[in-house]
Amino acid sequence: MRKNKLLLLISSAGVLVLLLAAAVEENFRRDWRRIQSAGRSEEGPIAVQLRQVVNPSLRVQDRCVSCHVAMGPGEQGVTGGKTLVPHKAVVHDPAEYGCTICHGGQGLATEKDDAHGDVHFWPSPMIPSDSSYAGCGSCHAALGVPNAALYRQQSAAFERLDCLACHRVDKRGGTVRPGGGGMEGPDLSRAGMTGYDKDWHAKHVRKKEESTSGPWTTAFAEVGEADRKLLDGFLATRVAASPLMEAKAAFHSSGCLGCHKVSGTGGEEGPDLTRGGEKDPGQLNFGAVQDKHTFANWVAEHFRSPSAVVAESKMPPVAVDEKEIEKLTLYVLSLRRRDVPGSYLPKDRVKATRFGEREFAADGETIFTAFCSGCHGRDGKGRRAPGMAAFPAVANADFLNHVSDEFLRTTIKQGRPGRRMPAWDSPTGLRPAEIDAVIGYLRAVSATQSKADDKPRFVSANAESGKRLFESSCSGCHGAKGEGGEGPALRNPVLLKSATDAYLIETIANGRRGTPMPGFTASSTVHRTYAPAEIESIVAFLRTWEGKK
Amino acid sequence: MTLQSGPQRSRLDPEPVPRRDLLGLGALWASASAMLLAVVGMLRLPKAAVLASPSKKFRVTLPETLAVGEAFVPPGRAVAFYRDTEGVYAVSTICTHLGCVVKPNAEGFECPCHGSRFTHDGTVAKGPAPRPLPWLKITGKENQFVVDEGSTVPQGTKVNA
Amino acid sequence: MTAMEQFVANLRAAPSRIVETAFRSGKPETDRTRSTFVFGNVFLHLHSVRTHRWSLRWTTTMGLGIASLAAFLITLVTGVLLMFYYKPFTEVAYDSIKDIHFVVPTGRFIRNIHRWAANVMVVCVILHMARAFYTGAYRKPREFNWLIGMGLLVVTLGLSFTGYLLPWDQLAYWAITIGANIAQSPREVTDALNITEYFDPGGFQRLLLLGSDMVGPEALIRFYLLHVMILPLVLGGLMAVHFWRIRKDGGLVKPADADQRAGTTEETVYPVFTDAPNRTYHLAAIVKGRTSQVGRGPENTVPSMPHLFYAELGVLMLTTLVCVLLGLISDAPLKELANPAVPENPAKAPWYFLGLQELVAFSAFMGGIGIPSIVLIGLGLIPYLDREKAGTGEWFGGPGGWSLVKQAMIVGFLSSLAIEAFVIHYGWLREWFPNIPQLFITALNPGTMITAVYGAYSVWLVRKYASARAGAMGLFTCFLCGFLVLTVIGTYFRGPNWVFYWSPSEWPKH
Incomplete structure (x- = not known):
């Protein structure tokens, strides 16, 4: 019995000590108690x-x-x-x-x-404290955000026109009315959220005309139409979260939407990013991340080298500097969703989801840089990335000079089946007005015009000889079966349907300056020179692919 | 180890007083106190450390125009704000009888549960309420105030606004 | 005395009278008062009034039965406390556990203790069963109590399994998904025979378990009900029978010469019946047959109060110490919220089922139903197949003894390790013959192979020692070792997709 008494004594003492330790731990050693x-x-x-x-x-x-x-x-x-x-x-x-x-x-x-x-x-x-504005994305959907270049222009216009003299925006500017009564002009930091009087300019002008003394006589001058558009764009993005707006503008400059969907619009090749900021870090591979293993660092590394971070990724590296990567990371962190009851749902989210308003601006340049530039390059001059077929130069003047707007429209709407160019005419793609805006932008940036063609098909030549010529001079870049390689896929139904004979002949004859496509009528030391009849036979050969798989 | 046998001592007789069993007693007391400490600790569990109800301190933005004698009740809160020439004050709208929420009316407040009536400043006009409606502590200025439902102030304390 | 004086006198005597009437037997200082203390107390009278000194030795039982009971009581108390805050509905269950961990006073500590005490209970119950087996405590007249004990084992595992789901995290959700699918494993056989349409015990079992075709709110509420009410009541009922049976079977098992071997005593030994009794004592009952105390005096017994109670309290406190220590230093796990779209990989059953899960990887039926049934039926038959007498009450008593057990341990470990190593390195039938019918694998898989080796060894032992007990000792020991090997492999060496890895650092990154 003595053994058992000892056992009881020692165990009980032990339990007492441990219970006291637990009590002390809970009631005295908690961090929150110490802080409070x-x-x-x-x-x-x-x-x-x-x-x-x-x-x-x-x-x-x-x-x-x-x-x-x-x-x-x-x-x-x-x-x-x-x-x-x-x-x-x-x-x-x-x-x-x-x-x-x-x-x-x-x-x-x-x-x-x-x-x-x-x-x-x-x-x-x-969310890391330096990216706190990413949290806004849980509920809000900022509408009509342009690309970075246009965003900078808009901000510059606002500064240049000195609206800050009377109006406070993002804790800068504004003047206090002397003699009380608040500020001279309303705080515009949240004008994009609360809305503003669209008639503001006419009213400002009238006020100026009616005033005989005071700030109206000196501080305001009429604003031209172009500048007014810039100001309207600027005000639309005033939502008291300018770091996030800059980040979104950077996103709309990098062509991500060409492969990724956000809020239901975008390409299909990459994963849907609508909730891309909600990834569970416990499920990510941090092998390529040098710094601290945080989600933000993973995202940043993903931009620098997608295939190192995600096995078998077909995403080309985002070719930007570190500051851009910081902004893009902030934007990705903001891609989150929170289920909120109707009374808390912000107007911008309702407009986006129920009324289909776009989160990107409507101008052609923004749409191009948001959707197309990821593959076709920021300047539309094409892009190469390791391990993938080259992307064509769509803003190339030699190309645009020989196609009609209809060709461009068809290409954008129907894409290139079997290749990576998606068909944008879909519920998750671009709307007709947006496609037209892109075309307008391409025309403007290349200083070309649409070329109508009343004789789209006129070539009748020997396809057989064309075949031999194709095999000797074209297949090296365009593939033995026209499936593409360094050059675009020529054996493509949408291309062949919308391309006119004149376009094909011109391209083969004169090439495209600035791309690897040479002009085959010019003399050269590296390839044969072709006579016009030979070129026509190549075209005839290409036409034999129409209607076939 | 003595071996007692025979009629020396009957099993029915009490035993000779043994040495004090310190080990046994110590063990038993240790065990009892360990179990007591455990019970005390466990008894703390049912009392919630943090309540899942909205905070007792909350912010209120008074509307710009509030007539004297007109009550402003922030949505979802049992408080009535008044503004008069002397300042702003907040009266609790929880009836002092049995806790129902009183409604503002022309003379002050009325309680739907047992018919108590109060004047604008919370004084009992008609029972069965035993005490006047308490005035709650508010801090702030202009239109922005913070109400602390956990603290009361004497009747008549108004905050200049 | 006037009536008023009487009234006042009674009022003043009331406090001490309250104590006297509550504790009628008085302080337990003589053998008689010690007896009545136990006999006359509703909580204590399940105990015998006197306990044999052999039963009190640490090496007789290692206190494992009391330890199991102690662990159960700890889980019961901590479990009831947790019920103050746990909400058994899928939207709020996980958050209620977070609340318990972070804000409920003592919540984190109590939850940890609950989890550890549950594991301690499973371990103690298994060790207790091993002790009962090795000391032949299932032999006549204790056969039925052995069966009750098996019922207690199954209910204990059921309690642990049902509790496992309640946190509703990834660990819980997928462990129970696996468990429910194991319950459905008879389909492996009915599918192969094409009779599932008419006879589907597997599907029925799974539906009964989950209340739905998926693990969801119905399963949660069902498991909660089982865990907090049905299974504890069943366990309580079985425990009552189990302890009652110990009394009726004459106390804990002892060797025939226990009296001689009880050893020198620390206390005064004296004969009990010194006088002719001049009082009548309570008669418990008139029973059929003889009790085991016929022909024996209470010599070599000591009063349960205080000897047995010190022993029981000591074990209770030691178990409490272990559970509290573990609860203080190690948090109960809680992974992410259950997500039916994201399977855990590897998804593992609770540790005591991991040995079975290792076998299930080859044949769901054999691992889930076949082998467990063989084990349970085998265990249940032990008292009816071993009716020998030699060695009862001795550790490893019977022909062969400790050296047989040593040999069986080697056979048990090596054969299971060898078969596992073979299968891990070379694969099994499905890898070599992709189109082989599943029934072949049901019949021929590592589980059945290991069982066959153990069975053959035990038959060899029976013949060598001409004793069923020898064979039983060999078989039991082999299964214990096999269980250990399979559980360790399932716990530490199986990674994503149930692939063998030497260490978690080798697991592929997502």
């Missing part, structure tokens, strides 16, 4: 207790305020350390929205690493 015990409000020390922000309609229950006390409802006066600082002034009150809607992370947690989502089994870690 240093907290002071104007009435004295704050009560040390778990705190949370609750919003049942948003299904929010965020305990971040157990450490970040001063960000809690009504607690802005609490101080006492670097965690106890109030939230910056933002549009959405954290006391109503909670924290995780915008910042991500694990709202139910009360330990730092768990709450920040830096633990293995939490699939949505906090």
